[in-house]
Amino acid sequence: MGGNPARKTFLPFARPCFDDKERAEVLDALGSDWITTGPKTLKFEKELAAYVGSRYAVALNSCTAALHLALASYGIGEGDEVITSPFTFCSTVAVILHMRAKPVLADVDERTFNIDPEEVKKKLTRRTKAIIPVHFAGQPCEMDSLLRIAQQKGVKIIEDAAHAIGAEYKGRKIGSIGDATAFSFYATKNLTTGEGGMLVTDDEELSEKVRILSLHGMSRDAWKRYFAQGSWYYEITQLGYKCNMSDIMAAIGIHQLRKLDSFVAKREKYASYLDRAIARIGHVTVPYVSADLRHARHIYPLLLNLDELSVDRTKFIEELRSENIGTTVHFIPIHYHPYFRDALGYKKGDFPKTEALYEREISLPLYPSMTKKDLDDVVSAIGKIVGAYGKK
Numbered sequence: 001m002g003g004n005p006a007r008k009t010f011l012p013f014a015r016p017c018f019d020d021k022e023r024a025e026v027l028d029a030l031g032s033d034w035i036t037t038g039p040k041t042l043k044f045e046k047e048l049a050a051y052v053g054s055r056y057a058v059a060l061n062s063c064t065a066a067l068h069l070a071l072a073s074y075g076i077g078e079g080d081e082v083i084t085s086p087f088t089f090c091s092t093v094a095v096i097l098h099m100r101a102k103p104v105l106a107d108v109d110e111r112t113f114n115i116d117p118e119e120v121k122k123k124l125t126r127r128t129k130a131i132i133p134v135h136f137a138g139q140p141c142e143m144d145s146l147l148r149i150a151q152q153k154g155v156k157i158i159e160d161a162a163h164a165i166g167a168e169y170k171g172r173k174i175g176s177i178g179d180a181t182a183f184s185f186y187a188t189k190n191l192t193t194g195e196g197g198m199l200v201t202d203d204e205e206l207s208e209k210v211r212i213l214s215l216h217g218m219s220r221d222a223w224k225r226y227f228a229q230g231s232w233y234y235e236i237t238q239l240g241y242k243c244n245m246s247d248i249m250a251a252i253g254i255h256q257l258r259k260l261d262s263f264v265a266k267r268e269k270y271a272s273y274l275d276r277a278i279a280r281i282g283h284v285t286v287p288y289v290s291a292d293l294r295h296a297r298h299i300y301p302l303l304l305n306l307d308e309l310s311v312d313r314t315k316f317i318e319e320l321r322s323e324n325i326g327t328t329v330h331f332i333p334i335h336y337h338p339y340f341r342d343a344l345g346y347k348k349g350d351f352p353k354t355e356a357l358y359e360r361e362i363s364l365p366l367y368p369s370m371t372k373k374d375l376d377d378v379v380s381a382i383g384k385i386v387g388a389y390g391k392k
């Protein structure tokens with residue numbers, strides 16, 4: 001298209017949002033005698049559990065680890081099946097394969113991008129042991145239907161809530177609904193500790209198992225070696241992993257959590273602003289939000305009305321890039337990745353709704369530190385591109 005870009009400097013797709021609170025707490029951790037899992041991690045766990053309304057929380061180094069250890073703790077393995085969405089990040093499916101269980105994908109609802117409970121029903125077998133719903137973009141899945149299915153079939157619900165901290169379903173916080181919920185604190189997420197994750201649950205036995213597995217399979221009492229009453233002796237009681245959270249990460253998390261509601265409120269406000277301004281442009285579809293819930297607005301998934309445009313999604317992203325607007329795509333369908341295609345035996349055409357959404361989706365910048373001008377630049381860049389390529 002050429003000409004002057006919508007803005008002079010590049011607007012990144014995502015940006016973390018810290019202030020002196022995080023910085024002071026990290027310095028406090030560095031100045032203390034304990035920098036790995038310790039008092040700050042325990043405090044972060046306690047405060048996060050209270051925030052989401054769960055009884056137990058185990059801080060880990062990623063959401064991937066939280067999902068993995070939940071499956072391991074439930075004893076899910078060879079011969080078992082786990083149903084999840086094809087419209088997710090690779091790790092949701094990778095952890096199932098790491099446990100030598102079989103991932104079974106069920107297509108999404110085209111309005112919410114979330115797993116469709118009717119599709120889940122078609123995929124249930126005697127071997128199904130768990131369902132991993134992914135709350136896409138921060139919009140809760142249809143939990144009532146999924147819980148009903150899980151209860152009838154005796155399978156576990158392990159929620160991939162990487163996008164959904166702060167979200168609510170019918171007045172209940174995500175983290176207080178399924179058997180276990182995994183959160184991500186990756187750099188771009190609504191609450192970040194750089195890298196990090198948390199597994200929350202009301203099941204004490206599950207939380208104990210996850211905690212032990214996260215630290216080499218050391219006996220529970222070994223944890224006391226972290227504190228004054230600890231001793232040198234520990235026992236390895238099972239084959240574990242190493243994915244605990246450090247107090248340096250937790251120092252960041254404690255303050256991110258306290259600001260989370262204000263972060264989400266800003267995301268809601270900015271998303272509504274984008275909804276109104278972009279809807280006026282036409283040729284694109286703004287995100288659908290269901291009633292009865294609080295959407296965490298982690299991602300703003302714009303959909304192109306491809307039959308009204310003479311460009312495809314890839315070209316539209318290039319044009320946004322030349323307008324100095326950073327974007328990305330959520331998600332490349334699981335079965336389009338060569339590894340999963342070959343390992344799972346799925347092919348193009350197996351998940352038509354996921355595939356159609358993928359062709360049309362662009363994730364726009366949306367985060368609390370954006371200014372009104374940033375938002376307006378995004379809108380005017382879209383307006384400019386639609387002006388050049390929109391069919392009359």
Ligand SMILES: *Cc1c(COP(=O)(O)O)cnc(C)c1O
Binds near residue numbers: 061062092196197
């Ligand atoms: C980011 C993300 C993950 C992985 O989170 P990590 O903390 O990086 O392991 C898992 N699932 C979804 C849907 C994600 O977006």
